[in-house]
Amino acid sequence: MGDHHHGPAKGLSRWLFTTNHKDIGTMYLWFSFAMFILGGAFAMIIRAELFQPGMQLVEPGFFNQMTTLHGLVMVFGAIMPSFVGLANWMIPMMIGAPDMALPRMNNWSFWILPPGFLMLASTLFMEGGAPAFGWTFYAPLSTTYAAPSVTFFIFAIHILGVSSIMGSINIIATVMNMRAPGMTYMKMPLFVWTWLITAFLLVAVMPVLAGAVTMMLMDIHFGTSFFSAAGGGDPVLFQHIFWFFGHPEVYIIILPAFGVVSQIIPAFSRKPLFGYASMVYATAAIAFLSFIVWAHHMYTVGMPVAGELFFMYATMLIAVPTGVKVFNWISTMWRGALSFETPMLFCIGFLVLFTIGGFTGLMLSIAPADFQYHDTYFVVAHFHYVMVAGAVFSMTAAVYYWLPKWSGRMYNENMGKIHFWVSFIGFNITFFPQHFVGLAGMPRRIPDYALQFADFNMMSSIGAFIYGASQILFLYNVIATIVSGKRVTDDRVWDGAEGLEWTVATPAPYHTFEVPPAIDPTPAHG
Amino acid sequence: MSFGNIIRALAGPVLAFASAAVFGQGNQVNMAKGVTEVGAEIYDLHMLILWICVVIGVGVFSVMFYSIIYHRKSRGHEPAQFHESTKVEIAWTVVPFLILIGMAVPATSTLLEAYNTDDAEIDILVTGYQWKWKYEYLDENGENVSFFSNLSTPQSEIYNSQTKGENYLLEVDEPVVIPVDTKVRFLLTANDVIHSWWVPEIAVKKDAIPGFINEAWTKVPEQGIYRGQCTELCGAYHGFMPVEVHAVSREEYDAWLAAKRADKVAQAAAASQALSLDELMAKGEAVYNAQCMACHGMNGEGGVGKAIAGSPVALGDIGRHLDVGIKGVAGTAMQAFGGQMSDVDMAAVITYQRNAFGNNTGDIVQPSDVVNHKKG
Structure with missing residues (x-):
């Protein structure tokens, strides 16, 4: 078997036919970054139009296409695939496995993504324009009243869903079967734990989303009336199905981010993660609760009061395990020996801003108060604090943290720090004022607004341009590192880093752990 | 955009952190306390x-x-x-x-x-349309009063050729009027897609869903004008369907309702009169700008809807044209306007469409034609 220890194939076929978890992880990461730039470009158009009251750059219909595509591309194209890429790269290396359990499916689950997004993006050039019904695509706006391109949107969602399900099955199979001997569940790094739980969430809810879009397809083309009251259906049914997918989806996005932060904070605190076991249980509790809170997105649809109360109480409960996590991270830092390299800065940024997003989440859970917050910019501010400062910041931290291991080269630390501060400040200039305009009464998804919202909107737009520009710096830093960064040779790139991935050579060889590593039999975390 | 404005925009929120009191009235940073x-x-x-x-x-x-x-x-x-x-x-x-x-x-x-919607004295049926609200005052004797409430901000302000007014995008042609100190129940539904009726200062937000009826209520203690907007994405002009509530004294309310009822009778009478081409064109232009322009364009060039200029409908058979206007086109955004505008308005706007934008058919459609067409 010795002569099978080969390196990558040459040329394009390396990428097209690869079954190597590192190559596939790399492709996922680059693809998601491309989508991040595309979705960001849509956001820039939105913020440019909202810079001043009045219609300046685009027409209202096109504005709605931009908000819709921005949401879809960021959620399904940028954030989700980026964490799948990270899982591909890191999970085998963290559990001492040579590769993912199902390498050919791994190739396929990546390669169906680009055509899926090509199909989605192509709707922009179709008659009637791209989907313009929001990333939540409520019926009947997305069925009876949608542009013909909705059919392409439906197929694109199906493809992305298939990709996610395959990716998740692969992760579950890998974690359950490929752990090195002695790597018990309670010794797995937290990133592996959060991804394992996330993968179960994905397998559970992606088919529900597929069901929702299939019902739409039937309503549009085959004369059914699932979501049309005129035919005996119910438009609110759509929202129940969508959010039964959509709320777990929010945790699908944030749980791997929790995992990343739980790896990085101990490394730069030079101190073990506080409360490992409680972190695992809190993650599982959040995942369970995510299935029974979906209708808190629907407080104003006219649910019976008993339903409102149930969903309000269940939603408030999420604050408990989430609080446990935040407290554990801070206790990890407490009395450590902290240093503030770029990955740690992004994690601290995450901790501060995600906590603010958590607080506004708690406020939003209060049903009667939500009557005032619902569908305003307050909600927009809230979910960008958790999605951008939560998921995107932690993903950025992950890239800086593991890039030296991946590439064998160190990124430019000063440039990384500038990237952090510009991102952090730009982000807050963008989204903090949105709390104010939301509370003051500005609805979301409007292309033009009343004059009293003008100042904060201009500020928000300026912040968005700053935040957007800072990502160019990030791209430059990553490319410069790969091309000409200072070489690193230590296996353990960061002095406080723990875990099997730091026991392999730097840069990580094409194949790692062909022979399972020996695992220290003493309990790793307790 | 002057540099000064940018500085002001950046400086504003910094001040907000220090003290909300430093703020000008223009920048509200917190939820409306509300009057109810x-x-x-x-x-x-x-x-x-x-x-x-x-x-x-x-x-x-x-x-x-x-x-x-x-x-x-x-x-x-x-x-x-x-x-x-x-x-x-x-x-x-x-x-x-x-x-x-x-x-x-x-x-x-x-x-x-x-x-708790018990014991409401007045019931108002609120129906969301793309992109306007219809209010119907339900009456025990069947003498319901109903009207549509459209955005009254002119396109010239939206497209920046005219200075924006104080209530830019928050003003309507016909507000919904309610008496103070009275429990008013709103019954909400929609005609096409889901809308949501929100007025922050009376803290009512409820979705208007086609095929279903939701309930909400308010009891406003202070006279005044309360403004809000649609808060559920409902298509291209979602941002352009405001809500304007006028809370008035009981006497004013009764007088207003009586005037509305009289109006209804007068409109029926007007439908039997014949109007000149000029009168119809003048009226038709106003109706077109309020009701048709959003989809069919300022010059009838089309947009969400088909072009009116040179359209086979506007140049063809009058009966077919009336059909489209009154019954709408199923499966498209073209609504049935027969129930939304008076017969006079319908006659005027059809006449206008047949004679404006280069459609010089010379046809005159009288209110009586509309009445007869509706009868079949």
């Missing part, structure tokens, strides 16, 4: 939870920043190695839980209050 009892309760609940979050946040962040400042490697701090404590974990599970119970109690009572 429920509104005030919601505001108090909002502030209570906000302050609880602020206190917890200050505590959590203080610990974190203390650690960031004093537990630095660069200060030579040696890391401790503790990494678990069951007692602490139990404490920070139980304490937040108790705080949550403290929040749930007032939240529940406010919610029950907001849901």
Whole structure:
């Protein structure tokens, strides 16, 4: 078997036919970054139009296409695939496995993504324009009243869903079967734990989303009336199905981010993660609760009061395990020996801003108060604090943290720090004022607004341009590192880093752990 | 955009942090306190939870920043190695839980209050249309009064060729009028897609869903004008369907309702009169701008809807043209306007479409033609 220890194939076929978890992880990461730039470009158009009251750059219909595509591309194209890429790269290396359990499916689950997004993006050039019904695509706006391109949107969602399900099955199979001997569940790094739980969430809810879009397809083309009251259906049914997918989806996005932060904070605190076991249980509790809170997105649809109360109480409960996590991270830092390299800065940024997003989440859970917050910019501010400062910041931290291991080269630390501060400040200039305009009464998804919202909107737009520009710096830093960064040779790139991935050579060889590593039999975390 | 404005925009929120009082009236940073009892309760609940979050946040962040400042490697701090404590974990599970119970109690009572629609004196059926609201005052004797409420901000302000007025995008041609100190029940539904009817100052937000009827209520203690907007994405002009509520004294309300009823009779009478081409064109232009322009374009060039200029419908058979206007086109955004505008308005706008934008057919459609067409 010795002569099978080969390196990558040459040329394009390396990428097209690869079954190597590192190559596939790399492709996922680059693809998601491309989508991040595309979705960001849509956001820039939105913020440019909202810079001043009045219609300046685009027409209202096109504005709605931009908000819709921005949401879809960021959620399904940028954030989700980026964490799948990270899982591909890191999970085998963290559990001492040579590769993912199902390498050919791994190739396929990546390669169906680009055509899926090509199909989605192509709707922009179709008659009637791209989907313009929001990333939540409520019926009947997305069925009876949608542009013909909705059919392409439906197929694109199906493809992305298939990709996610395959990716998740692969992760579950890998974690359950490929752990090195002695790597018990309670010794797995937290990133592996959060991804394992996330993968179960994905397998559970992606088919529900597929069901929702299939019902739409039937309503549009085959004369059914699932979501049309005129035919005996119910438009609110759509929202129940969508959010039964959509709320777990929010945790699908944030749980791997929790995992990343739980790896990085101990490394730069030079101190073990506080409360490992409680972190695992809190993650599982959040995942369970995510299935029974979906209708808190629907407080104003006219649910019976008993339903409102149930969903309000269940939603408030999420604050408990989430609080446990935040407290554990801070206790990890407490009395450590902290240093503030770029990955740690992004994690601290995450901790501060995600906590603010958590607080506004708690406020939003209060049903009667939500009557005032619902569908305003307050909600927009809230979910960008958790999605951008939560998921995107932690993903950025992950890239800086593991890039030296991946590439064998160190990124430019000063440039990384500038990237952090510009991102952090730009982000807050963008989204903090949105709390104010939301509370003051500005609805979301409007292309033009009343004059009293003008100042904060201009500020928000300026912040968005700053935040957007800072990502160019990030791209430059990553490319410069790969091309000409200072070489690193230590296996353990960061002095406080723990875990099997730091026991392999730097840069990580094409194949790692062909022979399972020996695992220290003493309990790793307790 | 002057540099000064940009500086002002940046400086504003910085001041907001220091003190909301420094602020000009233009920049509201908090929820409207509202004029109703429920509104005030919601505001108090909002502030209570906000302050609880602020206190917890200050505590959590203080610990974190203390650690960031004093537990630095660069200060030579040696890391401790503790990494678990069951007692602490139990404490920070139980304490937040108790705080949550403290929040749930007032939240529940406010919610029950907001849901209690009993004993309403006036029922108003609110129907969402793309992109306007219809209000129908339900009357026990069947003498319902109904009208549409359209955005009255002119296109010239939206497209920046004219200075924007004070109530830009928050003004309508016909507001919904309610009496003060009276429990008014709103029954909400929609004609096409889902809309949501929101007026922040009376703290009512409820979705208007086609095929279903939702309930909400208010009892406004102060006379005044309260403005709001649609808050559920409902298509291209979602941002252009405001709500304007006028709360007036009981006497004014009664007089207004009586005038509305008289109007209805007068309109029926007007339908039997014949108008000149000029009169119809003048009226038709106004109706077109309010009702048709959003989809069919300022010059009939089309947009969401088909072009009117040179259209086979506008140049062809009058009966077919009336059909489209009155019954709409199934499966498209073209609504049935027969029930939405008076017969006079319908006659005027059809005449206008047949003679404007280069469609010089010379056809005159009289209100009586519309009445006859509706009869079949």
